Every structure is written in structure tokens, then in C-alpha cells.
Amino acid sequence: MGEIASASELISLNGHHQHQPSEQKKNICVFQMPLHYPRFQKHDYEKMSEWKLDCLLKEYGLPLNLGDLNQKRKFAMGAFLWT
Structure with missing residues (x-):
């Protein structure tokens, strides 16, 4: 969404x-879709602050009401990492 x-x-x-x-x-x-795809690695998401995750998700039009910080990190990794 x-x-x-x-x-x-x-x-x-x-x-x-x-x-x-x-x-x-x-x-x-x-x-x-923003001009550039995020180039963060897994360890970047694991230490990323909540406000920065919120900004990243908002920039890509993704939901912010995903639960706690760990759930947002997991969502962002699933959306942006190609592993």
C-alpha cells in the first residue's frame, strides 16, 4: 500500500x-518510484534509526504503519535487498 x-x-x-x-x-x-533505488546493505538497515526508515519508506510510497522498529527493518530489507 x-x-x-x-x-x-x-x-x-x-x-x-x-x-x-x-x-x-x-x-x-x-x-x-524515485529516481534512484536505495543502495543500503543489510547491516545498514539493521542499525538504521526509525525516523530514517520512515523517510525511506515514505519516499517510495510504502506503508509506515508496519508495527515496531524491527518490523519496519524487516519490511525494508524484504523490499529493497536482492538476496
């Missing part, structure tokens, strides 16, 4: 910025 953006917020679709019509009242999920 990505961040929820209201219809009135600016969203990015296929690299083009568009405003949703104001008559649409639905919430939509938007995933926007």
Missing part, C-alpha cells in the same frame, strides 16, 4: 503531474 492522496492533491502518473478533478471525492493510492 502506498500513501493515500486526496483527489485534490497533486499526483504523479506516468511521470506527468496532473490535478484530479475536484468533483472526484475518492482517495487514490499513488506509487512513485
Whole structure:
């Protein structure tokens, strides 16, 4: 799940910025891949602070309500490590 953006917020679709019509009242999920893939290694995630993990997950449109710090670390490693 990505961040929820209201219809009135600016969203990015296929690299083009568009405003949703104001008559649409639905919430939509938007995933926007940042320009660079994170280059952290397993030991980086194991010692990463919670605020930094939150920033990383938010940047990639991933959920922040994953539980405690260890659960966030496991999620980030599963999402970003290629092992």
C-alpha cells in the first residue's frame, strides 16, 4: 500500500503531474518510484534509526504503519535487498 492522496492533491502518473478533478471525492493510492533505488546493505538497515526508515519508506510510497522498529527493518530489507 502506498500513501493515500486526496483527489485534490497533486499526483504523479506516468511521470506527468496532473490535478484530479475536484468533483472526484475518492482517495487514490499513488506509487512513485524515485529516481534512484536505495543502495543500503543489510547491516545498514539493521542499525538504521526509525525516523530514517520512515523517510525511506515514505519516499517510495510504502506503508509506515508496519508495527515496531524491527518490523519496519524487516519490511525494508524484504523490499529493497536482492538476496
